[in-house]
Amino acid sequence: MIIKMKDVSKIYENGTIALDHVDIGIEKGEFVFIVGASGAGKSTFIRMLFREVLPTEGTLDVNGRDVLKLSPREVPYLRRGLGVIFQDYRLLPEKTVYENVAFAMQVIEAPRRTMQKSVNSVLEVVGLKDKCKCFPSQLSGGEQQRVAIARAIVNNPAIVIADEPTGNLDPETSWGIMDIFRRINLSGTTIVMATHDKAIVDTMKKRVIAIEDGRIVRDEAKGVYGYEN
Amino acid sequence: MKIRTLEYFIREVFVSLKRNNWMSLASIGTVAVSLFILGMFLIVVLNLNKMASSLESQVQISVYLEDDLNAKQIDRVGDRIKNLQGVDDVTYIAKEKALERFKERLGEQKFLLSAISETNPLPNAYEVTVKEPQFVKTTAEAIHEFDGVESAKFGQDVVEHLFDLTRLIRIFGLSIIGVLAVATVFIISNTIRLTVFARRKEIAIMKYVGATDWFIRWPFLMEGVVLGCIGGLIAAILLRSAYAGVTEKIYNTLAFFPLIPEYPFLNYISAFLLIGGMAIGAIGSTISLKRFLKV
Numbered sequence: 421m422i423i424k425m426k427d428v429s430k431i432y433e434n435g436t437i438a439l440d441h442v443d444i445g446i447e448k449g450e451f452v453f454i455v456g457a458s459g460a461g462k463s464t465f466i467r468m469l470f471r472e473v474l475p476t477e478g479t480l481d482v483n484g485r486d487v488l489k490l491s492p493r494e495v496p497y498l499r500r501g502l503g504v505i506f507q508d509y510r511l512l513p514e515k516t517v518y519e520n521v522a523f524a525m526q527v528i529e530a531p532r533r534t535m536q537k538s539v540n541s542v543l544e545v546v547g548l549k550d551k552c553k554c555f556p557s558q559l560s561g562g563e564q565q566r567v568a569i570a571r572a573i574v575n576n577p578a579i580v581i582a583d584e585p586t587g588n589l590d591p592e593t594s595w596g597i598m599d600i601f602r603r604i605n606l607s608g609t610t611i612v613m614a615t616h617d618k619a620i621v622d623t624m625k626k627r628v629i630a631i632e633d634g635r636i637v638r639d640e641a642k643g644v645y646g647y648e649n
Numbered sequence: 650m651k652i653r654t655l656e657y658f659i660r661e662v663f664v665s666l667k668r669n670n671w672m673s674l675a676s677i678g679t680v681a682v683s684l685f686i687l688g689m690f691l692i693v694v695l696n697l698n699k700m701a702s703s704l705e706s707q708v709q710i711s712v713y714l715e716d717d718l719n720a721k722q723i724d725r726v727g728d729r730i731k732n733l734q735g736v737d738d739v740t741y742i743a744k745e746k747a748l749e750r751f752k753e754r755l756g757e758q759k760f761l762l763s764a765i766s767e768t769n770p771l772p773n774a775y776e777v778t779v780k781e782p783q784f785v786k787t788t789a790e791a792i793h794e795f796d797g798v799e800s801a802k803f804g805q806d807v808v809e810h811l812f813d814l815t816r817l818i819r820i821f822g823l824s825i826i827g828v829l830a831v832a833t834v835f836i837i838s839n840t841i842r843l844t845v846f847a848r849r850k851e852i853a854i855m856k857y858v859g860a861t862d863w864f865i866r867w868p869f870l871m872e873g874v875v876l877g878c879i880g881g882l883i884a885a886i887l888l889r890s891a892y893a894g895v896t897e898k899i900y901n902t903l904a905f906f907p908l909i910p911e912y913p914f915l916n917y918i919s920a921f922l923l924i925g926g927m928a929i930g931a932i933g934s935t936i937s938l939k940r941f942l943k944v
Binding site for chain 1: 851855
């Protein structure tokens with residue numbers, strides 16, 4: 421299992437119980453949707469995977485590392501095995517598309533000779549090779565999200581973690597994005613995606629984990645969204 | 650650290666200096682002013698110390714003998730002084746020679762002596778120098794107890810006053826330097842805070858993609874050090890030209906004043922200011938990184 425949560429709880433300092441004794445395992449190469457209402461604990465679940473949030477109790481293994489026992493020094497190496505994508509893209513406005521993607525390689529001191537090749541190949545995957553000299557402000561929302569995806573996968577992560585990646589996009593554009601995720605998944609990368617998008621979850625027919633009030637209430641292999649939007 | 654990474658850091662530092670240009674200038678300015686003042690006090694204190702110790706090492710004990718001693722008795726006193734521990738040299742000054750010297754010192758005013766005409770009021774004396782300054786006081790006291798010695802005196806007061814003065818300047822200088830150093834550290838840390846704030850998005854992304862903490866910190870630390878270093882450089886240049894001007898003036902008017910020569914003294918001071926500037930810069934940015942850069 422590439423992600424293994426055992427009896428994980430998260431209680432914030434203000435007393436909010438975000439996750440309540442969660443047990444879950446995700447196999448390598450799986451495509452998993454995390455669904456649930458706002459405030460149900462989806463975000464906490466997602467953010468724990470890249471150790472932005474630490475569990476209050478329980479054990480959590482991600483990509484072969486015990487997240488709770490990681491020293492601060494080891495956290496970057498956990499994150500190098502993960503690609504993270506957010507609803508708001510988080511691109512650097514003063515850098516071009518190419519530079520935004522290359523930045524992810526630069527800051528982990530990846531060798532220069534592989535950089536150009538890797539960046540060009542991921543830009544091809546997301547279909548933005550001809551816009552590599554554009555700045556984010558010159559791109560549509562869907563295109564910006566594709567740059568973010570390219571940045572997330574350029575270091576060949578084992579797991580791609582996406583928090584509402586289509587939350588700001590219209591349905592048409594969302595499908596384009598989901599197609600990219602599907603292809604990334606086909607190459608063997610595990611994908612964990614929190615989403616509100618009923619149409620996407622129902623159509624993709626992937627594993628669905630539903631969280632309510634910090635508990636897993638449903639875990640289905642080829643699930644549906646199961647809530648009314 | 651890879652060369653390419655270093656290149657990246659250096660580029661980041663300059664982008665950042667340009668982005669916060671006014672704040673950077675303010676930081677450099679305060680570092681320069683603080684270090685200039687620090688250097689000034691350093692130079693003054695070191696010079697006074699030198700002066701004090703050169704005076705001290707020149708301190709002679711004047712041993713005045715009682716009037717009615719014969720030559721043999723005078724020699725005996727001289728031998729006893731020579732045998733004391735720590736005594737370097739003993740010179741006999743007969744009263745006639747003392748009068749001669751006194752006349753020389755009076756110069757054009759030697760007519761004053763005509764009032765006492767033929768009688769010589771000065772005593773026979775020994776001039777005693779000691780090997781180490783700390784022997785002066787004990788030696789003088791020991792000699793004072795000898796038979797045939799009227800009194801043994803040395804320029805204790807002058808030396809002690811000089812030491813009081815240097816101590817005062819040192820304390821005053823240190824407190825001013827302390828205040829200035831704190832202010833400088835504060836200004837640099839503010840500049841770095843602005844930089845951290847301007848780059849918070851980049852920092853967040855760097856964290857998500859797995860940059861190490863030190864990779865994130867280095868450019869900020871280097872920025873602080875560069876600010877401090879430039880400030881130190883300016884202070885050193887200003888101080889060198891100021892010292893050159895002041896020494897020239899002093900040599901022209903007070904030739905006997907034992908100033909420390911410019912070289913290599915000023916090189917040490919300059920190196921000290923540069924290193925001081927860099928240290929202040931490093932401390933300033935470290936404070937900011939601790940408080941504002943949650944990596």
